[in-house]
Amino acid sequence: MSIITLRESITQALREEMSLDENVFIMGCDVGLRGNPFGITKGLMKEFGEKRVIDTPISEAAFTGLGVGAAIAGMRPLVEILYADWITLPMDNIVNTAAKTSYMFGGQANVPIVIRAPFGVGGGVAAQHSQNNENWFVHVPGLKVITPSTPYDMKGMLKSAIRDNGPVICFEHKRNYSIKGEVPDGEYLVPIGKANIRKAGTDCTIVAYSYMTYVAEEAAKELEKEGISCEVIDLRSLLPLDYDTVMESVKKTSRVVVVTEAPLRGSIAGEIVGEIIDRGFDLLDAPPQRVGSKNSPVAYNEGLEAMCTPKKEDIIAAVRKTFE
């Protein structure tokens, strides 16, 4: 075991998978010489050469499309979109090609691509560098969407994603990069589609993912003091989504709060609540609650930016509401 940052856990996953499989390669703006703005791919170009860590032009639509094609042709590309906001540019090749190829061609071709996209609010960098757009992809059959939040999960699940034979988008919250945690020294995998109970509890289930799991844990700690025991579930993967773990928990607590950092309208929080109602309306003692960002672009001004996203207090209030 060693204690490393989530950022380092990604580097480890990339390095290990590149060493294991010569078809794995990395592509994106400034991933090579500079090692990506967050330092994640630093040194990999030296280690693996310029054909395995490729610096691209600022041509997201094209280089992601190239990645999709390379994947169809048998490679395992790791494409990086420097900020998830710009995933709009290669949207066509992700949605219409990567997600649909296997199905349309009757299984004759796979697209084993992983698209890594740093996302989320923070740092006062305004509306085009702050989005939570994971929800758009959960709507697209044929894709997988993962959002691991601890160094352990990130390394293990990213490795699973690289070995997956279909397209996977990995959303990495920028605020999670410097979070530290224990990571085993040897090889291990975390399966895609399995949630993790981050904190056990008996009175109310809080379902969250990515950065919001940390905020939810803080809320749970505070509620503990008032005698409300919350179970915090880290979904880790949004598509597929582990409803078995969610429903097990709801069975136990009979109350649920779903948290997302995305604007609440049209977000996966509503989808999760819908599914919980379908699967176990009778298990519930109170209407499920949703917590998310305000339905607004993210402002440059730090006061307005902070106002946008859910706080510990919002989650606490939502949990309390399930007891009214």
Next chain:
Amino acid sequence: MKNSKCIEELKKEFDAYTDMYLPEGLGREEQLKMYSTMWVMRKFEEAVKPLWMANKVHGYYHPYITEEAIGTGIISQLKKEDYIGSTHRGHGHLIAKGGDINKMMAELFGKEEGYNHGRGGSMHITDMSVGMLGASGIVGAAVAPAVGSALKSWIKGTDDVTVVFFGDGGANAGSVSESMNMAAAWKLPVIFVCENNQWAIATDYTRITGEPDLYKRGIGFGIPSYRCDGFNIYQIWETAKAAIERARAGEGPTFIECKTMRMLGHHATDDSWYRDMSVCDKYWEIEPIKRMGEFMIEENIATQEELDAIEQEAIKKVEASIEYADTQCHEPSLDSFYDYIYTDGEVIK
């Protein structure tokens, strides 16, 4: 010329570097005005870095320092009704188009009185009242909309012109090529200005392009295309003048590559570790403000005293803008959270 040795050396390395000369039709007053505009740009941005360090300004801030001759030489010839499309490096473009540096500084401070009411910050600085179409944080994304404003002029039959700026990095975005094709097909009144500072963050542009002469991309679309020395405001002015006249006359787009050099880090905290900054030593000798000043003195267009006074005035203007933003402006009210998401004051929560 004082800097002639440098120029000769640079010319040997690359043939884009040119001698200064006075183009026909460029008067003394206009030169002094451009010189002053460049100083305001320079002093504004020199002032921002310490403010950023002091946490008065946050987010991403990308200086236009040493690229001032491009925006100035081109935009200063536009009328108010003409449009400009900008980049993440847009402070200079806005100053040249006649923007208000008090409002710009207030925006960088995130204040309500700022151009974008604290919503946008440096990367999105915009003043529609002077025809600035809005700076985008998405590289290359401002080009197609700017060709759209040229489309409007074409549909309406006005003689308004649009100038759109993008970097060597932005030039590679797909929609830039796609919109160049339409501009050429329909002879739209737009001027594509590629500010080739040779770097896209840490990527030397020659590593990611097959043809280092970016202006040749215009030729492929049937667009008259030129290259200018980005440190030579006179050549830029003259090239732009012809392009603007052509656009106004309905003769279609022009592509101008201005070859310059990014002499600082990409943004406030970038120390450029990935490149050899000593390359820039020579370029500092021919940076555009210094070079224009030296030329005007040698040609007896202006005196040193006049030029010094212009610089001092720029410093004062900038100091006043900081004073304004810091002491006279306000944080946006949290009650205004939903403002501007929809037009006409509509609030959809």
